[in-house]
Amino acid sequence: MAEGKQLRSFVEVGRDSHFPIQNLPFGVFRRRGATEPPRPAVAIGDFALDLAAVSDAGLFNGPLLAGSACFRQETLNMFLALGRPAWKEARATLQRILAADEPVLRDNEASRKKCLVPMSDIEMLLPIMVGDYTDFFCSVHHARNCGFIFRGPQTPVNPNWFHLPIGYHGRASSVIISGTDIIRPRGQGHPIGDAQPYFGPSKKLDFELEMAAIVGPGNELGKPIDINDAEEHIFGLVVMNDWSARDIQAWESMPLGPFLGKSFSTTVSPWIVTMDALKPFACDAPKQEPEPLPYLAEKNHVNYDIPLEVWIKSKEQSEPSIVTKSNFKHLYWTLTQQLAHHTVNGCNLRPGDMFATGTLSGPVWTPFGISISSCTC
Amino acid sequence: MAEGKQLRSFVEVGRDSHFPIQNLPFGVFRRRGATEPPRPAVAIGDFALDLAAVSDAGLFNGPLLAGSACFRQETLNMFLALGRPAWKEARATLQRILAADEPVLRDNEASRKKCLVPMSDIEMLLPIMVGDYTDFFCSVHHARNCGFIFRGPQTPVNPNWFHLPIGYHGRASSVIISGTDIIRPRGQGHPIGDAQPYFGPSKKLDFELEMAAIVGPGNELGKPIDINDAEEHIFGLVVMNDWSARDIQAWESMPLGPFLGKSFSTTVSPWIVTMDALKPFACDAPKQEPEPLPYLAEKNHVNYDIPLEVWIKSKEQSEPSIVTKSNFKHLYWTLTQQLAHHTVNGCNLRPGDMFATGTLSGPVWTPFGISISSCTC
Numbered sequence: 001m002a003e004g005k006q007l008r009s010f011v012e013v014g015r016d017s018h019f020p021i022q023n024l025p026f027g028v029f030r031r032r033g034a035t036e037p038p039r040p041a042v043a044i045g046d047f048a049l050d051l052a053a054v055s056d057a058g059l060f061n062g063p064l065l066a067g068s069a070c071f072r073q074e075t076l077n078m079f080l081a082l083g084r085p086a087w088k089e090a091r092a093t094l095q096r097i098l099a100a101d102e103p104v105l106r107d108n109e110a111s112r113k114k115c116l117v118p119m120s121d122i123e124m125l126l127p128i129m130v131g132d133y134t135d136f137f138c139s140v141h142h143a144r145n146c147g148f149i150f151r152g153p154q155t156p157v158n159p160n161w162f163h164l165p166i167g168y169h170g171r172a173s174s175v176i177i178s179g180t181d182i183i184r185p186r187g188q189g190h191p192i193g194d195a196q197p198y199f200g201p202s203k204k205l206d207f208e209l210e211m212a213a214i215v216g217p218g219n220e221l222g223k224p225i226d227i228n229d230a231e232e233h234i235f236g237l238v239v240m241n242d243w244s245a246r247d248i249q250a251w252e253s254m255p256l257g258p259f260l261g262k263s264f265s266t267t268v269s270p271w272i273v274t275m276d277a278l279k280p281f282a283c284d285a286p287k288q289e290p291e292p293l294p295y296l297a298e299k300n301h302v303n304y305d306i307p308l309e310v311w312i313k314s315k316e317q318s319e320p321s322i323v324t325k326s327n328f329k330h331l332y333w334t335l336t337q338q339l340a341h342h343t344v345n346g347c348n349l350r351p352g353d354m355f356a357t358g359t360l361s362g363p364v365w366t367p368f369g370i371s372i373s374s375c376t377c
Numbered sequence: 378m379a380e381g382k383q384l385r386s387f388v389e390v391g392r393d394s395h396f397p398i399q400n401l402p403f404g405v406f407r408r409r410g411a412t413e414p415p416r417p418a419v420a421i422g423d424f425a426l427d428l429a430a431v432s433d434a435g436l437f438n439g440p441l442l443a444g445s446a447c448f449r450q451e452t453l454n455m456f457l458a459l460g461r462p463a464w465k466e467a468r469a470t471l472q473r474i475l476a477a478d479e480p481v482l483r484d485n486e487a488s489r490k491k492c493l494v495p496m497s498d499i500e501m502l503l504p505i506m507v508g509d510y511t512d513f514f515c516s517v518h519h520a521r522n523c524g525f526i527f528r529g530p531q532t533p534v535n536p537n538w539f540h541l542p543i544g545y546h547g548r549a550s551s552v553i554i555s556g557t558d559i560i561r562p563r564g565q566g567h568p569i570g571d572a573q574p575y576f577g578p579s580k581k582l583d584f585e586l587e588m589a590a591i592v593g594p595g596n597e598l599g600k601p602i603d604i605n606d607a608e609e610h611i612f613g614l615v616v617m618n619d620w621s622a623r624d625i626q627a628w629e630s631m632p633l634g635p636f637l638g639k640s641f642s643t644t645v646s647p648w649i650v651t652m653d654a655l656k657p658f659a660c661d662a663p664k665q666e667p668e669p670l671p672y673l674a675e676k677n678h679v680n681y682d683i684p685l686e687v688w689i690k691s692k693e694q695s696e697p698s699i700v701t702k703s704n705f706k707h708l709y710w711t712l713t714q715q716l717a718h719h720t721v722n723g724c725n726l727r728p729g730d731m732f733a734t735g736t737l738s739g740p741v742w743t744p745f746g747i748s749i750s751s752c753t754c
Contacts, residue, residue: 132550137633158631163574164565168633169546169640173509173725174598183599185722188541188670197540199670221551221642222560248722254535256514256545257634263546263724265598293565293576345562345625347640348550 009098010106011116013045020045021098022280024091025271026076026236028127031117038074038125043271044098047116054115059097059104062089075129076214076272080351083217084232091276124270128214128352130175133266134342135210135242135356136167140286140332142361162290165333165341167355170242171263175354177270182243185264189247202245209310209324210240212356213335214272218349225343227298230336233349236274239308240356241267268354281305285334295344296337303329308360326362386475387483388493390422397422398475399657401468402648403453403613405504408494415451415502419471420648424493426471431492436474436481439466452506453649458728460594461609468653501647505591505729507552510643511719512587512619512733513544517663517709519738539667542710542718544732547619548640552731554647559620562641566624579622586687586701587617589733590712591649595726602720604675607713610726613651616685617733618644645731658682662711672721673714680706685737703739 009021019025024042029050041048051071060066064086070079079086097105105112137143143157160166184205189198216235219225225233242262249261285303306328313320333341338355386398396402401419406427418425428448437443441463447456456463474482482489514520520534537543561582566575593612596602602610619639626638662680683705690697710718715732 132548160565160574160628160631163568164629166629166633167636169548169636171509171546171724172549173727173730174723176598183723186601186672187722188537191540196667196670197537199672221553224563245722251537252541252543253632253634254537255630255634256543257630257632259544259546260719260722260724264722290573293573295563295576341637345564345622345637345641346551346560347548347637350550353550 007095008100009044010100010102011045011047011098017045019043021095023273023277024094024098025273025277026079026127027271028075028125029117029122030125032121032123040071040073040076040079040127041117042094043119044116046119048119048122049094049098050115050117054094054097057111057115060090060093062093064089065093074125075352076127077129077352080128080214080216080235081218087216087235087274088276091274124177124179126175126177126268127270127272128354130172131350131353133170133172133175133212133354133356134167135170135262135358136165136333136338137161137358138165138331138333138338139358139361141330141363142359143332145361162288163293164296165338167338167342167358168257170266170356172354174263175266175268178239178241178267179270180265180267182265182267185245185248185260187245187248187260188251190251197251198247202247204246206244206246207310207312208242208244208359209308209326210242210356210359211237211306211308211328212240212268212354213237213339215339215349215353215355216351218351218353219343221348222346223343223348224295224346225340225349227296227336227340228300230298230339231275231300233339234275234335236272237278237304238268238272238354240269242356242359243267278304278306283329286330286332288332292337296333296340298334298336298340300336301334303331303334305329326360328357328360330360330362331357384472385477386421387477387479388422388424388475394422396420396648398472400650400654401471401475402650402654403456403504404648405452405502406494406499407502409498409500417448417450417453417456417504418494420496421475421493423496425496425499426475427492427494431471431474434488434492437467437470439470441466442470451502452729453504454506454729457505457591457593457612458595464593464612464651465653468651501554501556503552503554503645504647504649505731507549508727508730510547510549510552510589510731510733511544512547512639512735513542513710513715514538514735515542515708515710515715516735516738518707518740519736520709522738539665540670541673542715544715544719544735545634547643547733549731551640552643552645555616555644556647557642557644559642559644562622562625562637564622564625564637565628567628574628575624579624581623583621583623584687584689585619585621585736586685586703587619587733587736588614588683588685588705589617589645589731590614590716592716592726592730592732593728595728595730596720598725599723600720600725601672601723602717602726604673604713604717605677607675607716608652608677610716611652611712613649614655614681615645615649615731617646619733619736620644655681655683660706663707663709665709669714673710673717675711675713675717677713678711680708680711682706703737705734705737707737707739708734 039052055071191197310324311320416429432448568574687701688697
C-alpha cells in the first residue's frame with residue numbers, strides 16, 4: 001500500500017476537505033450530550049475516527065501500540081511520550097484500516113459505526129495537557145516590521161536576533177481551542193500626562209497569526225537535545241492565535257516582557273497535523289547569515305510550505321475579509337533550531353509542551369494589515 | 378485547645394527546630410528505598426507525619442476531609458483545590474492529634490510508628506505539580522538597586538513599577554526542590570566586537586533570594602479574583618532560589634524578557650509553610666504612593682515579618698559566609714495584590730500554580746552583596 005497522493009479511503013472525502021487520508025490529524029473529542037470521557041481521534045473527511053474504539057476493536061496490532069492504554073486517555077500526552085516510532089506505527093495502521101481496499105472497517109457495519117463518528121455529533125476539546133508553552137519570535141519579516149515601527153529604519157532588528165531564536169515563556173493555563181469565546185481582558189494602559197493609568201477593557205485587542213509545535217518525548221533536566229535529534233521530539237503543528245491586548249502589553253512590558261497583555265487567552269486549532277503528514281510539503285529554510293553557532297547548525301535545514309491566511313468578519317460586515325496572508329516557509333529559525341535552542345541550557349521539555357513560532361509575516365508588506373495589527377514586540 | 382505559643386506536641390521538638398506544632402508545613406516524601414508511591418506529610422520536629430497513614434487510620438474525621446482521597450495523592454494539588462476551609466480543618470486535626478495531651482497517637486505505638494517517620498529515613502520530593510509559574514518583581518529596594526545600576530540615578534525605577542506588580546512567566550518544568558544538583562547552563566553571551574557571540578558554560582551563574590506563593594482553588598478563565606478574596610486562594614509560601622545566568626540573560630532578553638538565563642532550574646524549599654501558620658507574623662505592608670487603582674486597593678494590606686538570609690560556602694571556604702540579609706516585610710506589592718493583578722485580565726490560576734515575589738532586597742544597601750549579584754532586570 002503506497003503512502004502518497006494516490007492513497008484513497010473508503011470514507012468519502014470531499015475535494016475541499018482538509019482531512020483526506022494523507023492528513024489524519026490527531027485531536028480529542030466528546031460525543032455531544034454523552035457522559036463518556038473525552039477520547040482521542042483522527043479526522044477523516046467529515047468523521048472523527050474514535051481511537052479508543054479502534055483500540056477496543058484490537059485494530060492497533062503493531063508491536064508498539066498493541067495493548068497500549070495511550071488511546072484510552074483524555075489527552076494525547078501519553079501517546080506523545082511514546083515518540084516517533086509509535087507515531088509512525090499509528091499512522092500506518094490508521095491509513096491501512098481506512099484504505100479503500102481494506103475491508104476490516106469498510107465491510108463491518110457495527111464496528112464502522114462504533115469507530116467513525118460524524119463531526120456534526122461531536123465537540124472538540126484541547127487535545128493536550130500543556131505543561132509549558134513558549135512563544136518564539138522567529139519570522140525575520142515580522143522582526144523587521146516591528147523594529148521599523150518601534151525603533152526606526154536605522155536599527156530595524158536587535159543585534160541578538162540573527163544569533164539565536166528569541167523567545168519567552170507564555171501562559172499554559174489559558175491555552176484554549178478554536179471556537180472558544182474570548183472575553184475582552186481588562187487591564188492598565190499608559191497614563192496620559194500625570195493622570196492615573198487607564199484601567200478598563202482593552203481598547204486594542206489584536207490577533208497574531210502563528211503556528212505552534214507540540215512536543216513529543218522531550219528531555220531530562222540538564223540534558224540538551226542535539227539539533228540533529230530535535231525532529232524526533234516534534235509531533236506536529238497547530239495553527240495558533242496569540243491574542244494580544246496592545247495597550248496592556250505596551251504599558252506592562254518594561255523591563256520583563258509580555259505578561260497580562262497575552263495571558264488572557266491563546267487559541268489553537270483542535271486538530272494537530274503531524275510532521276509525518278507534512279513531509280511532502282518540506283522545503284529549504286532560508287539561508288542564515290551569519291552562520292549559526294554549531295549547536296544551531298543542522299544537517300536538515302527545512303521549513304514547510306504552508307500558505308496561511310487570516311480572515312475577519314466584524315459585526316458590521318456581511319462577508320469576512322482577508323487581513324493577513326503569509327506562509328510558514330518564511331520562518332528564519334526552524335522548528336528544530338527553536339527546540340535545540342530551548343534545551344541548550346538544560347531546560348527540560350515534556351510531552352505536550354507547546355512552542356510557537358511568533359507572528360508569521362511574509363516578505364511583502366501587503367495591503368492586508370500585517371505587522372502593525374499583529375506585532376509581538 | 379489553644380492555637381498559640383503555649384501549644385505543645387508529644388513529639389519532642391528541639392528549641393532551634395523549624396518545625397514546632399505551630400508550623401506544620403506540608404510536603405511530599407518517599408521512604409528511602411521503599412517502592413510505595415510518594416505521599417503527603419507535615420513536618421513536626423525531626424519527623425514527617427505521613428498524611429496517607431493518618432488518613433488510613435481514620436483520624437481526619439472532620440466534615441470536609443473524612444473519606445477524602447486528597448492525602449492518597451503523589452502531590453498536594455487535590456488538597457490545594459479544596460480551599461481554605463479544608464486547609465483549616467486539616468490544620469486543626471493535625472494540631473489536635475499531635476498535642477501533648479492527646480493520646481490517640483501518643484499512646485498507640487503501632488499507629489504512631491506508621492504515622493511518624495524519622496526525617497533521616499525519607500527523601501523529599503517536589504510537593505506540587507506546578508501548572509504555571511510566574512515571577513514578579515515586587516521589592517521596591519530591589520527595583521531601585523537595579524534601576525540605579527542599569528539606568529543611572531536620574532530614573533531609577535520604570536514609571537509603570539509603582540502602578541502595577543510587574544511580572545513575567547517562568548518555566549514550570551524546571552522547578553526543583555532544595556538539594557537537587559544544578560547543572561551549570563550552557564548558552565550564548567554578548568559577542569565582543571565583530572566576533573560570534575560567546576558560547577559555552579555560563580560564566581555568571583547567580584542566585585536570587587525570593588519567596589513563592591502556592592495557589593489554592595484559583596479561578597475560571599475570564600473571571601478575575603477580587604483583591605479582597607485573593608487570600609482565599611493562597612495556600613502557603615516556599616523559599617525560592619531563582620537561579621540566573623547573567624551572561625545568557627543579558628544577551629537574550631531584548632525585547633521579550635528573561636528566557637534561557639532562568640529556565641535551567643528554579644529551586645524551592647520542599648516544605649510549604651501555610652498562610653495560617655504565618656498569621657502571627659503578619660505586619661502592615663508599606664504605604665503605597667501613588668494610591669493603587671481600585672482593583673489593587675485592599676482592605677487588609679499585610680506582609681509577613683520573615684527574616685531571610687543567604688549563606689554561601691564555596692569550595693575554598695571551610696565555613697559558609699553570609700551574602701544577603703533581607704525580610705519579606707519589605708515587599709511593596711503584597712501577595713494578594715500580585716494575585717489579583719495576575720487574574721484581572723481573566724487569566725486563570727489553577728491549584729498548584731506558583732508565583733514568586735522577585736528578589737527580596739532590604740532597605741539598606743548592605744556590604745553583603747545584594748543587588749549586583751542578584752538582580753532580576
